Amino acid sequence: MKKSNITLKELSKILGVSISTISKALNDSPEISHDTKIKVKELAALHNYQPNVLARNLKSGTTKTIAVVLPTVKNNFFTEVLLGIETEIVKTDYNIIISITNESFEKEAQSVNNLSNGIVDGFILSTSEETQVKQNFNHLTAAIDNNKPIVMFDRVIKTIESDKVLEDNREAVYKATNYLLKSGKKHIAIASTINNITVGKSRTAGYKKALEEFGITLNENDIITGSQDSIKSEVDHYLKTNKPDAFIGLDEDATLSALKSVKQKNYNIPQEVAVVGYANQNIAPHLTPELTTIDQNGIEIGRTIVKLLIDRLKNPTKPYEKVVLPSILCKRLSS
Amino acid sequence: MKKSNITLKELSKILGVSISTISKALNDSPEISHDTKIKVKELAALHNYQPNVLARNLKSGTTKTIAVVLPTVKNNFFTEVLLGIETEIVKTDYNIIISITNESFEKEAQSVNNLSNGIVDGFILSTSEETQVKQNFNHLTAAIDNNKPIVMFDRVIKTIESDKVLEDNREAVYKATNYLLKSGKKHIAIASTINNITVGKSRTAGYKKALEEFGITLNENDIITGSQDSIKSEVDHYLKTNKPDAFIGLDEDATLSALKSVKQKNYNIPQEVAVVGYANQNIAPHLTPELTTIDQNGIEIGRTIVKLLIDRLKNPTKPYEKVVLPSILCKRLSS
DNA sequence: TTGAAAGCGATACCAC
DNA sequence: GTGGTATCGCTTTCAA
Numbered sequence: 148m149k150k151s152n153i154t155l156k157e158l159s160k161i162l163g164v165s166i167s168t169i170s171k172a173l174n175d176s177p178e179i180s181h182d183t184k185i186k187v188k189e190l191a192a193l194h195n196y197q198p199n200v201l202a203r204n205l206k207s208g209t210t211k212t213i214a215v216v217l218p219t220v221k222n223n224f225f226t227e228v229l230l231g232i233e234t235e236i237v238k239t240d241y242n243i244i245i246s247i248t249n250e251s252f253e254k255e256a257q258s259v260n261n262l263s264n265g266i267v268d269g270f271i272l273s274t275s276e277e278t279q280v281k282q283n284f285n286h287l288t289a290a291i292d293n294n295k296p297i298v299m300f301d302r303v304i305k306t307i308e309s310d311k312v313l314e315d316n317r318e319a320v321y322k323a324t325n326y327l328l329k330s331g332k333k334h335i336a337i338a339s340t341i342n343n344i345t346v347g348k349s350r351t352a353g354y355k356k357a358l359e360e361f362g363i364t365l366n367e368n369d370i371i372t373g374s375q376d377s378i379k380s381e382v383d384h385y386l387k388t389n390k391p392d393a394f395i396g397l398d399e400d401a402t403l404s405a406l407k408s409v410k411q412k413n414y415n416i417p418q419e420v421a422v423v424g425y426a427n428q429n430i431a432p433h434l435t436p437e438l439t440t441i442d443q444n445g446i447e448i449g450r451t452i453v454k455l456l457i458d459r460l461k462n463p464t465k466p467y468e469k470v471v472l473p474s475i476l477c478k479r480l481s482s
Numbered sequence: 483m484k485k486s487n488i489t490l491k492e493l494s495k496i497l498g499v500s501i502s503t504i505s506k507a508l509n510d511s512p513e514i515s516h517d518t519k520i521k522v523k524e525l526a527a528l529h530n531y532q533p534n535v536l537a538r539n540l541k542s543g544t545t546k547t548i549a550v551v552l553p554t555v556k557n558n559f560f561t562e563v564l565l566g567i568e569t570e571i572v573k574t575d576y577n578i579i580i581s582i583t584n585e586s587f588e589k590e591a592q593s594v595n596n597l598s599n600g601i602v603d604g605f606i607l608s609t610s611e612e613t614q615v616k617q618n619f620n621h622l623t624a625a626i627d628n629n630k631p632i633v634m635f636d637r638v639i640k641t642i643e644s645d646k647v648l649e650d651n652r653e654a655v656y657k658a659t660n661y662l663l664k665s666g667k668k669h670i671a672i673a674s675t676i677n678n679i680t681v682g683k684s685r686t687a688g689y690k691k692a693l694e695e696f697g698i699t700l701n702e703n704d705i706i707t708g709s710q711d712s713i714k715s716e717v718d719h720y721l722k723t724n725k726p727d728a729f730i731g732l733d734e735d736a737t738l739s740a741l742k743s744v745k746q747k748n749y750n751i752p753q754e755v756a757v758v759g760y761a762n763q764n765i766a767p768h769l770t771p772e773l774t775t776i777d778q779n780g781i782e783i784g785r786t787i788v789k790l791l792i793d794r795l796k797n798p799t800k801p802y803e804k805v806v807l808p809s810i811l812c813k814r815l816s817s
Numbered sequence: 818t819t820g821a822a823a824g825c826g827a828t829a830c831c832a833c
Numbered sequence: 834g835t836g837g838t839a840t841c842g843c844t845t846t847c848a849a
Contacts, residue, residue, distance in 0.1 A: 202842035433741065
C-alpha cells in the first residue's frame with residue numbers, strides 16, 4: 148500500500164492545472180493568483196507534498212550541503228570539531244552530511260568521489276592515516292578541479308591548494324615541554340601512537356625544540372612509539388630500565404597508557420613523575436590524578452572551518468587561507 | 483579556470499557520436515563495438531569523466547545510500563554503534579551518510595524530511611531527547627509512508643511500526659543491582675542524567691525490580707537525577723546526608739560523577755562503596771579503581787541494524803522485527 | 818494569470 | 834552498432 152511521494156505532475160493532474168502553475172504557486176511566485184495559490188497549497192498539504200531534492204538540486208546545480216569527511220569518531224578531537232562545525236553551520240542555510248573513513252584511503256577516496264558529483268557543494272576534510280602514508284591525493288585534486296572546494300583541517304596536505312585550519316602542534320608540545328622543564332623536570336619521555344602522521348611529527352618536533360633550547364641532549368630512547376594496541380607495553384618496557392621524571396603523551400591513547408604505566412609503577416604523580424598529554428577534556432578531570440592536558444580547542448577549529456568554507460563558496464576565487472589556532476595547556480594535578 | 487565535471491553530452495560532442503552511444507560504451511553495453519568503446523573510454527578517462535550521481539539517482543529512483551541519524555557523537559555508545567554499522571555496511575553495496583541531531587527535534591525532523599526525498603533509500607535512527615519529550619513523530623511516519631524504511635535503535639518509539647534493535651536496559655541494570663546485592667551490598671544508590679528518556683526509565687526499572695526481589699524497600703531518595711551539568715553536585719549533595727554502600731551510574735556522565743564524588747569523600751572503593759555503571763570501555767580501565775561497567779555491545783547492535791535494514795530494503799513487505807541484545811557486565815576493580 | 822516547453826545529466830527503449 | 838527520444842521531478846523562460 149506504500150506510495151512514494153506525490154509529485155508536481157500528479158498534483159497538476161488532480162487540480163487540472165499545469166505543472167508550472169503548481170510549481171510557481173508553491174514557490175509563492177507573484178505570477179500566480181491568490182486563489183490558485185491557496186488551492187494548490189491546500190492540496191499539497193493534504194498530500195504531504197515534499198519536493199524531490201534530487202531533481203531540484205540537479206536543476207539548480209547546487210545542493211546547499213557540505214560533506215564532512217573524518218578519519219574516525221573514536222577520537223574526541225574530531226567529535227569536538229564536529230560540534231564546532233554544527234554550531235556554526237546552523238547559522239547558515241547549509242546542511243552537513245558526515246562520512247567516516249575509518250582511516251582508510253579507499254573509503255576516503257570513494258566518499259569524496261561519490262559526494263563530489265552532485266551531492267555536495269564542498270568539503271570539510273581531515274585525511275585518513277592511510278592517505279597520508281600512501282601520499283595519493285587524486286581524489287582531493289579531482290574534487291577541487293570539479294569546483295567542490297575543500298577546507299582541510301588537522302591532517303592537512305601541504306601540496307594541496309585549499310583553505311586550511313591547523314592547530315599549532317609543534318608550539319603546543321614545545322610549550323608543554325618547556326613548562327615541565329621550567330618546573331624542574333630534567334628527564335622527559337614522550338609517548339606517541341601517531342608518529343607516522345604529520346601531526347605526530349610536529350608534536351615531536353616541539354619536544355625536541357624545547358629540549359634543545361634548554362641545552363638537554365635528546366635521547367631517542369625517550370621517544371616511545373607504538374600502535375594503539377602496543378603503546379602500553381612499549382611504555383611498560385621503557386619503564387623497566389628508565390626512570391624519567393615526566394611524561395608527555397602525544398595523543399590520547401599514548402597519554403592514558405603512560406599515565407597507567409606510571410601509576411602501576413607506584414610512582415608519585417607529579418612529584419616523582421609528572422604526566423601531561425593530549426586527552427579529552429571530559430575525561431581528564433575524572434582521572435587520578437586529574438590530568439594536565441593539551442586542549443586543541445576543537446570547537447573553535449570547527450567554527451573557523453565553516454566560516455572559511457562558506458566564504459569560499461560565496462567567493463570561489465579568493466586567495467587560499469591557512470589559519471593556525473593555538474592549543475591550550477590546561478594545568479591540573481598531574482604536573 | 484575551474485570547470486565542472488564533464489558530461490556525456492560534452493563527450494559526445496567531442497567525439498561526434500550520440501549521447502546514447504557514449505553512455506552505452508561507458509556501461510560496457512554489448513550493443514557497442516569494441517573500437518568505439520575503447521575510444522569513448524579513453525576520452526572519458528582523459529577528461530576524468532565522473533557520472534553525475536544526482537542525475538543517475540533521479541533516473542533510477544534508488545540511491546544505495548542509507549542515512550544514519552544520531553542524537554550525538556559525544557557518547558561512546560553511539561560511536562560504537564557507528565563502528566558496527568560501518569563494519570557491516572562495507573560488505574554491502576550501500577553507502578552511509580551520517581547526520582547528527584544534537585538532541586534537537588528540529589534538526590532531526592529537518593534531516594529526515596530532507597534526506598527522505600531522494601537522497602537516501604532508508605534510515606537508521608535513534609531519536610533525539612527532544613523528540614522523545616515532544617512525542618512528535620510526524621517526520622518518522624512520513625518517511626516510512628514515503629517508502630523509506632527506518633531501523634530504530636536504542637531510543638526507539640514504541641508506536642512507530644518499524645524494525646527495532648534494543649539493548650535490554652532493564653535486564654542489564656537488574657543484573658548489575660543483583661550482583662551488588664549478592665556481593666553483600668545493602669544500600670544501593672543510582673545516579674542518572676537520562677531519567678526523562680525511555681532508556682533511562684527502563685534502567686531504573688531494573689534497579690527497582692532487583693531491590694524488590696531482594697525484599698528491600700525502595701527509597702526514592704536513593705535515585706539521584708540531574709542534568710549533565712548538575713549531576714555531580716546532586717551526588718555530592720546526596721552524599722552529605724547519605725552513606726550508601728554502592729552506586730550504579732545509569733549513563734556515563736552519572737557514572738563518572740558518582741565515582742568522583744565517592745573518591746572525594748575518601749571512601750574505600752569497593753569495600754566501603756562499590757561503583758558500577760555505564761561507561762566507555764576505553765576509559766573504564768584507565769580510571770582508579772578500574773571501573774566495573776555495563777557494556778551495551780554497541781558494535782553488535784550496529785551490525786544487527788544493518789542486516790535488518792538491508793533485508794527490509796530487499797523485501798519491504800516482510801513483518802517488522804524487534805531484536806533485543808543483551809548488555810554485558812564487565813567486572814573490574816570498583817565492585 | 819496561466820501554460821508550454823526547454824533543460825539539468827543519465828538511462829533505456831525502440832528504430833534504423 | 835548507432836542514434837533519437839522519452840523520462841526521472843523540478844524550475845524557469847517565453848508565449849499566450
